[in-house]
Amino acid sequence: MKKSRTLLESFKYAVSGTIYSFKTQRNIRIHFLTAITVLLVSPFFNFGAIELLIIFFTIALVIITEMINTAIETTVDLVTEKYHPLAEIAKNVAAGAVLISALNAVVVGYLIFIKDCITSPGFFFSGSGMRRSISSLWVL
Numbered sequence: 001m002k003k004s005r006t007l008l009e010s011f012k013y014a015v016s017g018t019i020y021s022f023k024t025q026r027n028i029r030i031h032f033l034t035a036i037t038v039l040l041v042s043p044f045f046n047f048g049a050i051e052l053l054i055i056f057f058t059i060a061l062v063i064i065t066e067m068i069n070t071a072i073e074t075t076v077d078l079v080t081e082k083y084h085p086l087a088e089i090a091k092n093v094a095a096g097a098v099l100i101s102a103l104n105a106v107v108v109g110y111l112i113f114i115k116d117c118i119t120s121p122g123f124f125f126s127g128s129g130m131r132r133s134i135s136s137l138w139v140l
């Protein structure tokens, strides 16, 4: 039977699910460490608000898709431990979502961190990185 919960209880469940994902999923820990590294080096690039937003969204997207993938894998395992073609499809599609978010992160990393720095000498600390990154997205 569904019992009613307070907002605080719902928050605790969500935090518990997040902690579970970090504890049990090696990929999520790797993404998290990568995200921390990216955020630590970001100040040296003098990014504008839009670039920082894109970086935050990209990091969140990768971690969110990993967590949804974990939830789907766990649900499939709950339903069946035997081989089933539908279980395979569910897990493969969830893994595909992670793959797409990871590819997106690579493209964002290339456009924001690498391409601008290589093609625009003096990019560092110039304060014009935001405009350059937006034009890079159009080029892609």
Ligand SMILES: Nc1ncnc2c1ncn2[C@@H]1O[C@H](COP(=O)(O)OP(=O)(O)OP(=O)(O)O)[C@@H](O)[C@H]1O
Residues within 6 Å of the ligand: 027, 069, 073, 080, 081, 082, 083, 084, 085, 087, 088, 091, 092, 095
């Ligand atoms: N019950 C099943 N029936 C059919 N195929 C399955 C089943 N369980 C897993 N698979 C196949 O094995 C692959 C790996 O599944 P698994 O549950 O081991 O995920 P994983 O590789 O451990 O993922 P992660 O590393 O994210 O935990 C799935 O993508 C799917 O193709």
